[in-house]
Amino acid sequence: MSLHIHERPARSPYSSSTHGATRPDAASTTTQAVSLHLRGVEKRFGDNQVLRGIDLDIEAGQFVAIVGKSGCGKSTLLRLLVGLDQHTGGDISFHDEYGNSAKADARIVFQEPRLLPWFNVAKNVAVGLGEGIDKDEARTKALAALWEVHLRNKAEEWPSQLSGGQRQRVALARALVSRPGLLVLDEPLGALDALTRISMQTLIARVWRELGFTAVLVTHDVSEAVHLADRVIVLGEGRISLDLSIPQPHSRKHGDAELAELEGQLLEAILKDR
Amino acid sequence: MALADLTFSRTLKQTNKRIPSFPRLGRAHVLPLVVPVTLIALWQLGSSTGFISDRIMPSPVAVTQAFWSEAASGDLGHNILVSAGRALAGLLVGGTIGFLLGIINGVSKLSEQLTDTTLQMIRTIPHLALIPLVILWFGIGEEAKLFLTSLGVLFPIYLNTYHGVRNVDRDLLEMGRIYGMSRWSLFRKVIFPGALPSIFVGLRYALGIMWLTLIVSESIAASSGLGYMANNAREFMMTDVVVLALVIYALLGKLADVIARRLEGWTLSWNAAYQK
């Protein structure tokens, strides 16, 4: 259970070469990433104790993947992180980059995009900005966020006119448009086909590098975890059973031998918790 | 005979050469007319040959003539306006109450527990059975008809609104919560649009009940309106006017349905089922 602290890649300035166009200004406000501190966190539903004491620290801006068997409490943990449910024991706190305790402006992306079918794509993204924001400003920001996920040209379409992968990108844009300090993803690519999944992984890796939020990703796909994360956590029996650092620099190749080795290690750990 | 033949043959002609002279009159426009036009033609044929007695069923030509004479005297226009006004007033009052109750009971557990059982009980009473009581209460004035129509319209709108609100996607509600929507926003952006398809089902159902209630209450207690016109004509054995009233009811009903459909298509354009 090692915990390597390694250099985050410097946040790259938005290069026009990757996007092929100049980036709109409105979205370039940077993120205030938060660090997470969990101490003995427990969660029970009636008699069913799902989480039995989770101790976990996640640095600001780190990308953490959580894997584990179905029903081991991954979604439950994520819902606690974003405040959708209350933990029944222990303590969860958030700190900003200077170590001051911070409010977590957390966002979550689910396996289903959960878009409002009666709003067009741009308005769906604007939902992510919350209440009481000027209409024009909301639209400008929404369009900028759509541009980040390469869907600027779909702004006026209905969600029903998009493919599954595009809908999930809209959901991602909606989650990111307010520049959250923490983005939590619960099997966001689980419903997508293999090819779309790979391009979505690249997209997620890119926005994370560019915006610098703290990311917590739950996935069933060990290779996806190893590919994207700084650190992979295996959850079993309501506790952390393995905490594995992935030292390789980001922008990793699929089929890398060292990564394959780590994947094997993880699979073994997951299967060991019966 | 001549009139019917003309109508029929013209329809056929239009079908044959629709591309050059009627570029917008496609199959979809012509096909729904085939059955009614044929029926009217047969009806006229039956009347003209004496197969159908005039005293039982006047011919289409006679009904058309009745239309002209009633329209010329101004009675028809007046009666249509009176009936349409009553229908609209009933729809507005009953629809608003049903809609509000449906929304409130859909959103609030407390209100639902307080009122739903009572509403479900009242709903099972056929509202037309209240006519004797309503006449005792209100006499045969406008209030009686407004009361009955509103009552008839209320329940389909209530039930479908309530059902629509209760069936709004839980995931979307949770999404609204995550993104910090206020209660009003949640209603405006998630609950109401989510319930709208179901509310429209209720509306179209209510329109049918609205006409039905109106016809019945106008034939029993009224001194104007289409129901009164038909009932009055019956006393003088003017079958052509009676049938004319029926035809106009059918047309008004169809018109109401077309308007509701348009409204539906327009507000639900996001829904794949309504996209052209």
Ligand SMILES: Nc1ncnc2c1ncn2[C@@H]1O[C@H](COP(=O)(O)OP(=O)(O)OP(=O)(O)O)[C@@H](O)[C@H]1O
């Ligand atoms: N709202 C709830 N009420 C009662 N029990 C719940 C609730 N939510 C989750 N559970 C229970 O908590 C346990 C963990 O569920 P959770 O959804 O966190 O699993 P998961 O690891 O996300 O599984 P999967 O990989 O299949 O998504 C399950 O046994 C489930 O029955």
Ligand SMILES: [Mg+2]
């Ligand atoms: Mg889950």
